[in-house]
Amino acid sequence: MRVTHFIDGEFVEPSSGTYLPNIEPATGSTYGEVAAGNPTDVDLAVRAASRAFPGWSSTPVERRSQILSTLASLIEARLEEFARAESMDTGKPITLARTVDIPRAINNLRFFATAITHFHSESHSTNSDAINVTLRKPRGVCALISPWNLPLYLFTWKIAPALATGNTAVGKPSELTPATAYLLSTLCAEAGMPPGVLNIVHGHGQNVGAPLVAHADVDTISFTGGTATGAAIAETVAPAFKKVALEMGGKNASIIFSDADIEQAVRTTMASSFSNQGQICHCGSRILVHRTVYNTFLTRLVERVNKLEIGDPLDAKTDQGAVVSEAHLQKIRQYIKLAVDEGGTLVAGGTEPPRVTGRCADGFFVTPTVVTGLDMHCRVNQEEIFGPVVTVTPFDSDGEAVGYANATPYGLSASIWTRDISRAYRVADALVCGTVWVNCWMVRDLRVPIGGTKRSGLGHEGGVEALRFFTDPKNVCVAI
Ligand code: NAD
Numbered sequence: 001m002r003v004t005h006f007i008d009g010e011f012v013e014p015s016s017g018t019y020l021p022n023i024e025p026a027t028g029s030t031y032g033e034v035a036a037g038n039p040t041d042v043d044l045a046v047r048a049a050s051r052a053f054p055g056w057s058s059t060p061v062e063r064r065s066q067i068l069s070t071l072a073s074l075i076e077a078r079l080e081e082f083a084r085a086e087s088m089d090t091g092k093p094i095t096l097a098r099t100v101d102i103p104r105a106i107n108n109l110r111f112f113a114t115a116i117t118h119f120h121s122e123s124h125s126t127n128s129d130a131i132n133v134t135l136r137k138p139r140g141v142c143a144l145i146s147p148w149n150l151p152l153y154l155f156t157w158k159i160a161p162a163l164a165t166g167n168t169a170v171g172k173p174s175e176l177t178p179a180t181a182y183l184l185s186t187l188c189a190e191a192g193m194p195p196g197v198l199n200i201v202h203g204h205g206q207n208v209g210a211p212l213v214a215h216a217d218v219d220t221i222s223f224t225g226g227t228a229t230g231a232a233i234a235e236t237v238a239p240a241f242k243k244v245a246l247e248m249g250g251k252n253a254s255i256i257f258s259d260a261d262i263e264q265a266v267r268t269t270m271a272s273s274f275s276n277q278g279q280i281c282h283c284g285s286r287i288l289v290h291r292t293v294y295n296t297f298l299t300r301l302v303e304r305v306n307k308l309e310i311g312d313p314l315d316a317k318t319d320q321g322a323v324v325s326e327a328h329l330q331k332i333r334q335y336i337k338l339a340v341d342e343g344g345t346l347v348a349g350g351t352e353p354p355r356v357t358g359r360c361a362d363g364f365f366v367t368p369t370v371v372t373g374l375d376m377h378c379r380v381n382q383e384e385i386f387g388p389v390v391t392v393t394p395f396d397s398d399g400e401a402v403g404y405a406n407a408t409p410y411g412l413s414a415s416i417w418t419r420d421i422s423r424a425y426r427v428a429d430a431l432v433c434g435t436v437w438v439n440c441w442m443v444r445d446l447r448v449p450i451g452g453t454k455r456s457g458l459g460h461e462g463g464v465e466a467l468r469f470f471t472d473p474k475n476v477c478v479a480i
Contacts, residue, residue: 001022001031001032001085001179001182002019002032002033003022003032003033003034003035003178003179003182003202004035004182004202005035005037005041005045005199005200005201005202006182006185006188006198006199006200007041007044007045007048007199007200007201008044008045008048008051008052008195008196008199009188009189009194009195009196010195011185012035012041012044013035014035014036014037014038014041014202014203015038015040015041015044016036016038016040018036019033019034019035019036020033020034020035020036020175020203020204021033021034022034022089022178022179023325023326024088024089024091024363025090025091025321025322025323025324025325025363025364026088026091026312026313026314026321026322026359026360026363026364027359027360027362027363028326028362028363028364029362031088032179034175034178034202034203035201035202035203036202036203036204036207037201037202037203037204037207037208038203038207038208038211039207039211041201041203041208042170042201042208042211042212042215043211043215045170045199045200045201045212046141046170046199046212046215046217046218047217048195048196048199049141049168049169049170049196049197049199050140050141050168050217051196052168052194052195052196052197053138053140053141053167053168055194056163056166056167056168056194056197057138057166057167057168058166059166059194061116061117062117064113064116064163064164064166065113065114065116065117065164066113066192067191067192067193068109068110068112068113068160068163068164068191069109069110069113069114070190070191070192071109071184071187071188071191071193072106072107072109072110072113074187074190074191075102075105075106075109075184075187076106078183078187079098079102079103079106080098081183082097082102082105082152082180082183083097083098083101083102084097084314085179085180085183086101086102086151086152086177086179086180087313087314087321088179088313088314089148089151089176089177089178089179089180090148090149090151090176090177090276090313090321090324091277091313091321091322091323091324091363091364092276092277092279092313092321093313093315093318093319093320093321094313094314094315094316094318095316095318096275096276100153101150101151101152101153102152102153102180104153104444105152105153105155105156105157105180106156107446108153108156108157108159108160108446109156109159109160111160111446112160112161112164112466112467113160113164115161115164115446115463115464115467116164116165116467119136119165119464119467121133121134121135121136122134126477128480129479129480130477130478130479130480131477131478131480132475132476132477132478133475133476133478134473134474134475134476135473135474135475135476136165136467136468136471136472136473136474137471137472137473137474138165138166138167138470138471139167139219139220139243139470139471139472140167140168140217140218140219140220141167141168141169141170141217141218141219141220142158142162142167142168142169142170142218142220142221142222142470143169143170143172143212143213143215143218143220143221143222143223144158144159144162144169144170144171144172144222145171145172145205145209145212145213145221145222145223145224145225145233146158146171146172146173146174146181146224146225147174147224147225147226148174148176148177148324149276149279149280149281149324149386150276150280151173151174151177151178151179151180151181152180152181152184154224155171155173155180155181155184156184157461157466158171158222158224158461159171159198161461161466161467161469161470162220162222162470163193163197163198164467165467165470165471166471167220167470168196168197168198168199169197169198169199170199170200170201170212170218171198171199171200171201172200172201172202172203172205172208172209172212173200173202174225175202175203175204175205175208176324176325177324178202181200181202182200182202184200185198185200205229209229209233210232210236213233213236213237213242214236214240218242219242219243220242220243220244220469220470221233221237221242221243221244221245222244222245222461222469222470223244223245223246223247224246224247224248224281225247225248226248226249226384227248227249227384227410227455227456229248230246230248230458233246234246234458243469244458244459245451245457245458245459245460245461245469246457246458246459247281247451247452247456247457247461248281248412248452248455248456248457249281249384249386249410249412249455249456250281250282250283250384250410250411250412250413250452250456251285251286251381251382251383251384251408251409251410251412252282252283252284252285252286252410252412252413252414252415252433253284253286253287253288253401253404253405253414253415253431254269254272254273254284254286254287254288254414254415254416254417254441255288255395255401255405255414255415255416255417255427256269256287256288256289256290256293256297256417257290257398257401257416257417257418257420257423258290258292258293259418259419259420259423260293260417260418260419260439261417261419261439262293262296262297262300263300264417264439265297265417266297266300266301266304267304268415268417268440268441269284269287269301269441270301270304270305271441271442272284272415272441272442273285273287273388273390274305274308274319274320274368274388274390275442277320277321277322277323277366277387277388278368278385278386278387278388278389278390279323279324279386279387280442281412282412282413282435282441282442283386284390284414284415284441285384285385285389285390285391286376286381286390286391286393286404286405286408287301287390287391287392287393288393288394288395288401288404288405289392289393289394289395290394290395290396290401291394291395291396294392294394297392298347298370298372298392301370301392302347302348302370305348305349305368305370306348308320308368310354310356310365310367310368311356311360312356312358312359312360320354320365320368320388321365322360322363322364322365323364323365323366323387323388324364325364326364328364328386328387329364329365329366331385331387332366332385332386332387332388332389333351333366335380335383335385335387335389336349336350336351336369336371336389337351338379338380339369339371339374339380339389339391342374342375342378342379342380343373343374343375343378344371344372344373344374344378344380344391345371345372345373346369346370346371347370347371347372347392348368348369348370349366349367349368349369349370349388349389350367350369351367352367353365353366353367354366354367366387366388366389367388368388368389369388369389369390370390370391370392371389371390371391371392372391372392372393374391374393376393376404376407377407381393381408382408382409384410398423398426398427401427402427402430402431405431406430406431406432409454409455410433410452410454410455410456411432411433411434411452411453411454411455411456411457412433412434412435412452412456412457413433413434413435413436413437413452414431414433414435414436414437415436415437415438415440415441416428416431416436416437416438416439417438417439418438418439424438424439432453432454433452433453433456434449434450434451434452434453434456434457434460435450446462446463447462447463447464448462448463449461449462449463449464449465450462451465
C-alpha cells in the first residue's frame with residue numbers, strides 16, 4: 001500500500017517526493033510506503049482546513065451528523081479490509097482488530113454523530129434583569145495527533161467530536177501505522193464530506209507533528225501518545241495559549257484483594273496485561289495481589305501465560321502477535337534484562353524470543369514475561385515498558401495496596417478485584433488516576449470522561465467533555 005497525504009479532498013504526494021518504508025512487524029519486511037511529510041505539507045493542509053472552516057461550521061448539525069454516520073457505515077461495510085490493514089500495520093492479532101479496534105472506531109463516529117444532535121447550550125436568567133445565553137462555538141482548525149497502538153480507534157475518537165462540533169482538522173497518524181487512516185481518507189468524499197474538512201498529513205513526528213502544533217493557524221491540539229512527546233507539545237503551545245488535551249502514558253496497577261473471584265480476576269488480568277502484546281495505555285503492568293491469595297493467583301496466571309499462542313497475527317488462532325517495531329522490541333528486551341539486574345525473578349518468559357516459524361520467522365516477537373520480587377521503586381516498576389511484561393507483588397493491607405498503586409509518576413487507570421462494595425468504593429476513591437475499573441477492565445461507555453492525572457494526562461476526553469473541549473463558551477447577556 002502506498003500511503004499519500006489527504007489534503008483538500010485530494011490524494012497528494014509529499015512535497016519532498018520522499019516516502020518512508022512501512023514495515024510489517026510480524027515479518028520485519030517492508031510491505032508498503034508512507035509519505036514523508038514536512039512543514040510545507042503541513043502548511044498546505046492547515047490552509048485547506050482554514051478555507052473549509054466557515055462552510056463546515058455553518059453546515060447544519062443534522063448534515064454534519066449524517067456525514068459522520070455515513071463514514072461509520074462505509075467503514076463497517078469494509079470491516080475486513082480495515083481489520084487486515086490494522087493487523088499488518090501494528091502486528092496485533094487480526095481477531096482483536098476485527099472485534100475491538102475497528103468496531104470501536106465505527107462506534108466513535110456513530111456516537112459523536114448522534115451526540116451532537118443532543119448537545120445543547122444553556123441559558124440563565126439573572127434575577128429579572130437579564131438573560132444569559134451561553135453558546136458553544138467551534139474553535140477552528142484542530143490538530144489531531146494519534147499513536148500507533150490503537151491507530152483507527154484513537155484517531156476517530158478525535159476526528160468525530162472535532163468535526164461534529166463544526167471544526168475542521170488536520171490529522172497526523174503515527175508514521176508506524178498509517179494504513180487505516182489512509183483507508184479512512186479514501187471514504188471521505190463518498191461520505192459527503194466537503195474538501196478540506198478533514199486533512200491527513202503523514203510522516204515523522206518531528207517533521208509533521210511539531211510544525212502542526214506550532215502552526216499559527218492551529219489553536220486546538222488533541223494529542224495521544226508518549227509522555228515525553230506530550231511534554232514537548234506542552235512547551236510549544238503554552239506561550240501561544242493554545243487549547244490542548246494530552247492523553248499520555250501509564251503504569252497501571254491491577255489490584256487483587258483476598259475476597260476477589262480469583263478465577264475471573266486471572267482471566268481478565270490476562271487480557272488487561274497482555275492484550276495487544278501489552279501495548280494498550282490502560283494495560284495493567286503492575287499486578288498487586290493480597291498475600292493470602294498471592295501463590296494461587298500467580299500459579300494460575302503463569303500457567304495461562306505459558307499457554308498463550310504466539311504467532312502470525314493474521315492467523316485467527318493467535319493470542320499474541322508482534323510488537324510494533326524492531327526498536328520497540330529492543331526496548332522491551334532491555335527492560336526484561338533490567339528486571340533481572342534489579343533483583344527480579346522471571347517466573348514466565350524472558351529475553352529469549354518465542355519460536356515463530358514460516359512467514360513470521362523474522363518478526364518482532366516477545367515472549368510474554370512475568371517478574372516477581374521487585375521493589376515498587378525500581379525502574380521496571382516505575383517506567384512505562386508498553387509490552388507484554390508484568391510484575392507481580394504481594395501486599396498485606398488495603399493501605400499498602402493503594403500506596404503501591406499510587407507510587408509512580410503516572411495516573412492513568414487501575415483495576416481492582418473485590419466482592420466487597422465498600423472496599424471497592426474506598427479504594428477507587430483513594431487511587432490517584434483517571435479511571436478505575438472494578439471487577440472488569442476496558443469496559444467503555446463513550447459518555448463518560450476518560451483521561452489521566454499526573455504524567456498521564458491533561459484534559460479529559462470522551463462524551464460531553466470532548467464536545468466541550470472542541471468548542472468555546474460564548475456568553476450573550478441580554479438585558480430585559
Ligand atoms: P509518541 O509520543 O512517540 O507518538 C505519538 C504521535 O505523536 C505520533 O503520531 C508521532 O509521530 C507524533 N509525534 C512525535 N513527536 C512529536 C512532536 N515533537 N510533536 C508533535 N507530534 C509528535 O507515542 P507512540 O509511541 O506512538 O505511542 C505510545 C504511547 O502512547 C505510550 O506511551 C502510550 O501509553 C500512549 N498512549 C496513551 C493513551 C491514552 O489514552 N492515555 C492511549 C494510547 C497510547
